[in-house]
Amino acid sequence: MARYLKSKKEHIGLSPDAIHFKGEKKSDAVLLEVIDFNSENLEEYEEKSVNEVVKFNQTATTTWLNIYGLHDEKVMGDIANQFELEPLILADVMNTHARPKIQEYDNCIYISFKMLQYDDLLNHISSENIVILIKENILLLFQEKIGDVFDPVRERIRKNKKRIRGSGTDYLAFALMDIVFDNYNYIISQIGEKIESLEVDLLTNSNESILEEINKFKKEIIYLDKSIKPCREIVMELLKMDSELLADKVYVHFEDLKNNINQAIESLQSYREILSDQLQIYHTTISSKLNDIIKFLTVFSVIFIPLTFIAGVYGTNFDVLPELHYKYSYFIMLGVMLILAVSMIFYFKKKKWF
Amino acid sequence: MARYLKSKKEHIGLSPDAIHFKGEKKSDAVLLEVIDFNSENLEEYEEKSVNEVVKFNQTATTTWLNIYGLHDEKVMGDIANQFELEPLILADVMNTHARPKIQEYDNCIYISFKMLQYDDLLNHISSENIVILIKENILLLFQEKIGDVFDPVRERIRKNKKRIRGSGTDYLAFALMDIVFDNYNYIISQIGEKIESLEVDLLTNSNESILEEINKFKKEIIYLDKSIKPCREIVMELLKMDSELLADKVYVHFEDLKNNINQAIESLQSYREILSDQLQIYHTTISSKLNDIIKFLTVFSVIFIPLTFIAGVYGTNFDVLPELHYKYSYFIMLGVMLILAVSMIFYFKKKKWF
Amino acid sequence: MARYLKSKKEHIGLSPDAIHFKGEKKSDAVLLEVIDFNSENLEEYEEKSVNEVVKFNQTATTTWLNIYGLHDEKVMGDIANQFELEPLILADVMNTHARPKIQEYDNCIYISFKMLQYDDLLNHISSENIVILIKENILLLFQEKIGDVFDPVRERIRKNKKRIRGSGTDYLAFALMDIVFDNYNYIISQIGEKIESLEVDLLTNSNESILEEINKFKKEIIYLDKSIKPCREIVMELLKMDSELLADKVYVHFEDLKNNINQAIESLQSYREILSDQLQIYHTTISSKLNDIIKFLTVFSVIFIPLTFIAGVYGTNFDVLPELHYKYSYFIMLGVMLILAVSMIFYFKKKKWF
Amino acid sequence: MARYLKSKKEHIGLSPDAIHFKGEKKSDAVLLEVIDFNSENLEEYEEKSVNEVVKFNQTATTTWLNIYGLHDEKVMGDIANQFELEPLILADVMNTHARPKIQEYDNCIYISFKMLQYDDLLNHISSENIVILIKENILLLFQEKIGDVFDPVRERIRKNKKRIRGSGTDYLAFALMDIVFDNYNYIISQIGEKIESLEVDLLTNSNESILEEINKFKKEIIYLDKSIKPCREIVMELLKMDSELLADKVYVHFEDLKNNINQAIESLQSYREILSDQLQIYHTTISSKLNDIIKFLTVFSVIFIPLTFIAGVYGTNFDVLPELHYKYSYFIMLGVMLILAVSMIFYFKKKKWF
């Protein structure tokens, strides 16, 4: 199926607030993970039902509600009701193929982006759609599959790091986005290292497998670009947003996000150009190698052509062919051939033809 | 006829409000389809005359008037009169080759765009010009041909979906545009799948038919790009428009349109780059295949050249040619030839020349 | 002379208000054509002297004064005096190589652009500089050569079309620009049709004349681009201009101009990309044709090489060469040669080398 | 030395107001040329000392002070003192490798740009840094070398042209910049003509000298682009500048400068594209010529290959080779060879292989 844009016929014309899962079902059940904390206390729960978590919406503590598995349309409907979310929002949450976006609603900020994972061996990047809903005292994070890159944030909360425990959902959202963007940079640097290491192979040992690798990297770079670029818009939007849900002091962190994402985009651009150059080097190397072979072989043939001609002349059966009857003719012919061959070799060498 | 821009000599210099059909006549009669609804009631009619539908302009219910067939200049004139539209608007409606655009008038908003249809077998995209006029209680939709992508919207109205039945013409316009933009994404994903599947063929089985396909896809991508890009302007304009005809709550949906169209444009860009890369892969594959053949054949010839030369030398008719008279000369010659051939093969193999 | 930028040494450093003709003199005399109209009356005159037309500056009727022939510096000076134009304006009018521009002055709006003409047979686009001066009751249109694309506007005035007869010089200016921009689109569609029809030839019958045609079209597209792009700036400027000379109701028409010119620019862009693709197809076709020939010939030679070698061996004159003396040797040799040739052909066929 | 950016180690870290000459010393002494005028009077002087010219700073007449030779750091220091210029300004003046820029100071406007000179024979463009300081009653123009393009302005002043004699230093600055920009356009048109005339040679007589010329032009175009583009920023800045030193009526002239410079930039862009196309045409022509030769020669060889083989067969020394003993064998062989050759020629002709 098309990796760059997945769109199914049956989804066309669905009402924009139809709570309908668009994506690949990756997990079986729905799992609700709660981390509830303030500067003093921290509690963690794992729940199966929406009713048990809705109470955290009221408490003054900061709550991070992680919802795994978006395919269960009933559960999603419950969440919409209990947390007073517009159906529109939930419909967006369930469309895992959507483009990253940010939107401000009356009682929450909706942010979606892609969490990327790089399979080092297959050189393949896979993506997972992440949605964050920032509410006053609770942050909802939606993802289809269990397994993510957010463990360091969980650790920082558990280890009672001052800043994250003393801040609200806005700072938590920053921390989550920051880790995802850090991860972009990490993936780019991993791919980048591989790309830069291609260079050595290119010059010493060009073969078609290198070509395939270059093309593989090019495709992954295009894919990364497509996943990462919309995040710049999101961050720019965040910086301009004047929402009560975002404390003043968190904007300085958003600036960091901007820098983080800009660095990723610029590095992608650099690697893109490097890949183009490598492709050109590959073609040059291959064609110069072929040229050398062709030149060598052509020169080789050319040397024998006049020699064979001379032998041909003395193979004719004319009655009168005086040279045939001298005693040393044959040896003279061989000598002439030798001189001819050697002088041609010298000539071609001098002209640097091989 | 030129697909990218169709312009006829006889249309040059027409008064901008001349009600004159510019396009290909695709249907015979004019057909007026009415869907009239509010939260409680729904009625559908099919009419032939403008006089019978004009009453819906006054009623408080939301009316969707679908006008098929724009070539009848008289009927169009009637519509302009009865619905109090400026002649300019109708002239624009009838120019089916025009670029998508949006314009605010005193009593209506004019939006035109292309409805695309993708012929899966021929790999050909055809387009149909759609014009939407948003008035207070009635939405006029103009198209030349019967048959469109709007059935899901009709279904949602009939099934009494709360949001669409409870909203006005602004939301209806959104729903119609949304379905057209969804359709763009669907077409792109269909073409995209085909493009991505080319890759496999490219590496295993390159031939000229693949080249033709790549070029075909390139042309369709250019065509899509040209049809879709102006829609971004339209949506951006909609988002900035401060019209009484657009309710506040509909803007959040327009944001969705923006995302939808941005995703389409970015995917097109990705496929464009992928096609360029495929073209390069094709050329590389073809030329590397040719190189292999040429190398093989050249090496083959080169091996025989010295052998033929040796035979030539012993075919000369010199009186004195001592080697001819030894008993094993012939067999020694054959042996030398064999050794020569084998060592050349080894040499070329070692140098990886074939 | 350079078509893209014509600049003469003797014009450097001229005072900006020196009334000096810069361009090619294309007509002999100066001709003044007057169309004077309001909703009720219409009168047309042809005059030779400026004094006879200056009275129309005062009348309340709308006057279109068409001035053919700009090379006569005396007449131009008279016009400047009689119509109270700054010398600067007239100097600009007489510089027919200038870039299209728009400028607001105290008592008039200056607009210049290029009227293009496409010679269908030579595939050559020529341009003519047009200057429009919008004053309150008179519009001055300057062009060097008699013969233009404005006849449809003249017809609309004569046929007493309501809108044009009832409007002022602002609407007249719009109508004139509209017809020129329509003409751009028409020329592009004509060239576009030719470009699209090249495709068929490309695939069936590639030869150098196609290459020349592609390059010819590329140059014309660059030329069109250069003439048309500044018009977008002009229209954008017009839309922002807040002049008393422009009635409110005329802005909706300027929006049409914007769409018109955008369509032209985007179509040019599409055709540019199509031409690039065609060029690539051409090169691919040519080189694949050559490759086929080279492959065929190489294979052909390669088949004879071992055969000739065998004949060479049996042409040697060794005293002892046992095969020569068997009765069927010759026929066996021919047979071996045949088998060799046939198996090589099979081998090469199987490998798809020809 | 690098033409595109000249920077010397010893200049790094100099205080920004160190009055230190950075550039190539092109003249020996410092020369001060004064043109002092108002509508009635005109006086011209040539001075060697700063003290003698400083009086013109006070007079109500407009003074154009032309300073040749910037390398004398003492004289420059005097100028700074006498004309009450910040040291920073003089430091900038003496850096002749700086990028064109504009800056407003308390008592003057600083404008620098490049005066270009085109050596027609060598196809080489050289540049000279020009700095204009606009003060209330005096305009200082700094240049290192004697010899410039400003003579037409001097002439206009001497001939008592109304506009320039009646205006202040702002109009004088415009006149000077206008002449420099006119000169840009003139140089571009000169190069453009040469580029366009290459076309004819390209199609009839492609050789390597054309290639060198194309590459030479490309480099000059890049150089022009780099010198001219910053001038657009300068003009845009001028148009926005709200300085007391600039009279209202001079802005209309600045608009002309904008048009002038835009035309230059767009023409450069056009010629850049034309050069790219020419390069491609060159390569196509060369390679198609080579292909023709290769095809001809290959076909030629291929015709002889079977003929030589036949001769080889009848050169074998088999005891039993019946054909040798028929009376007409030789002639039959020659006949067969002829038929073979002719039919191959026909076949290849038909296939359009040569």
Next chain:
Amino acid sequence: MARYLKSKKEHIGLSPDAIHFKGEKKSDAVLLEVIDFNSENLEEYEEKSVNEVVKFNQTATTTWLNIYGLHDEKVMGDIANQFELEPLILADVMNTHARPKIQEYDNCIYISFKMLQYDDLLNHISSENIVILIKENILLLFQEKIGDVFDPVRERIRKNKKRIRGSGTDYLAFALMDIVFDNYNYIISQIGEKIESLEVDLLTNSNESILEEINKFKKEIIYLDKSIKPCREIVMELLKMDSELLADKVYVHFEDLKNNINQAIESLQSYREILSDQLQIYHTTISSKLNDIIKFLTVFSVIFIPLTFIAGVYGTNFDVLPELHYKYSYFIMLGVMLILAVSMIFYFKKKKWF
């Protein structure tokens, strides 16, 4: 390791204010260098402990505190405490792989950028991260390694240059950035000179080492571009910043920075284009050289082909072959061969085939 983006797994998800060194440790100890000055006095110290330098924070004199070695997390923590810096700032300081950025804090302005060093022999550019913190009376400059480009600034302070001694930390920051940007331009001009000097080699003596050099330069240009471009953003930000820490009179110097950095970026762009052109010239030269060889050799072979054929014919053993028995046959054959060879050479020469 990837040069364009270095990112380590263990740094992902670190709290943004974790004081943790990200980079390569280049020096052993931490060194604190103090230059304390005002118009009258100047004192320099070298300290090892933070406590001894913190007093300069209070004094009215301007202090430049240069901190070498950022890897010591304890020392960095002390600095944060003593100078009342947010932990966030120090965390940023210690991330030496970060993208250049600027940020305004309550009591300081944070600016980071790359100091580049060019190894002339290896053609390799290395970079060192520099952070400047502008506070009211003290400027902190952080760098990991001892050895920098700032000596000229130190000299200007010591030599009691009026402007730098009489200004505050804002001007000092300008002076430091100015020297770094000057250095960019110097490096570009050094590389540029080398690039321009390649041209000569290209035309006379193309070989693969030139190709490697071109590719090497391309990579360095990409690297420079990536390091320098963000500095433009920094300067633009500085110019817009309305901070109490920046005196009005320092903005004119920031304008100079803008010009400086723009010049660098534009020069890079020019060299990029020149390298692309050189690459193309290289390929053209190489392939035209190959073509000449191939043509020569092909022509050479072709001349011998008919000659060898003739000899073959007279080497046949037909009983009846009349020409063999004429007395002068052999000489006639040689003559015919000579004539044939000479006329073919003439023909090919005339057709300019070699």
